[in-house]
């Protein structure tokens with residue numbers, strides 16, 4: 359009887375870990391709640407370890423060799439998760455992002471470009487390092503709100519790209535955000551299109567879906583910039599394969615803006631950048647101040663992945 363209960367606890371704890379990963383991988387709207395829990399993960403995992411230790415006692419003697427082995431395997435998985443989550447929590451903190459923004463301000467040769475000044479033929483000021491900040495919003499507008507508040511309080515110029523149809527949030531939910539900041543001179547809004555996905559993967563239907571979504575967005579905000587959402591449907595094909603004529607629609611693709619350097623944390627903890635090598639996102643951002651004047655750096659930050667750190671620095 360006791361062993362049945364222990365076994366149930368064991369599978370429940372493994373199940374909850376798998377569930378968290380599933381939610382994260384599928385990027386459901388509450389995936390960003392998991393990120394909110396990140397600073398507490400070491401505590402959760404520590405508790406799991408204690409439970410497992412009580413149940414399996416892998417160091418001591420256990421009657422069932424198979425259970426003992428699975429207990430050891432589970433320890434290894436949990437320890438691995440501990441390292442991964444610790445790293446994530448340490449790197450992706452809004453505090454780190456704020457430090458980076460402060461750093462830019464302290465360097466007189468670094469200048470953040472306002473999106474309203476940008477046009478298709480942007481080229482860098484030879485006297486300065488020009489920085490363009492872009493945000494793609496994939497999961498949950500609430501985390502975006504935190505980043506918007508931070509940037510607004512610091513008068514930082516950036517552009518937030520929102521989706522019109524997303525599985526994780528409704529366009530209606532972002533309207534109050536746009537309304538709130540539409541008069542701000544610093545904040546601009548763009549369209550994070552996933553029109554191939556929204557057309558059920560059909561490249562034939564995607565262009566009309568794209569145009570309809572642009573119209574929908576423009577009923578509320580006159581967008582000028584678009585950026586494709588990266589998923590299995592590779593939405594960017596709409597533009598790279600010339601399926602929509604952006605010029606006709608008076609739109610500019612963020613990817614096509616002139617740049618000498620590109621920094622993105624889209625790879626999560628895979629810290630690889632063509633230009634900045636294998637370093638984490640914070641180290642990459644820090645390297646900006648060592649670039650030659652005349653450089654133009656586009657930075658892509660997903661607000662969903664950044665949280666207010668509580669105790670990890």
Ligand SMILES: [Zn+2]
Nearest residue numbers: 494496587588
């Ligand atoms: Zn995206």
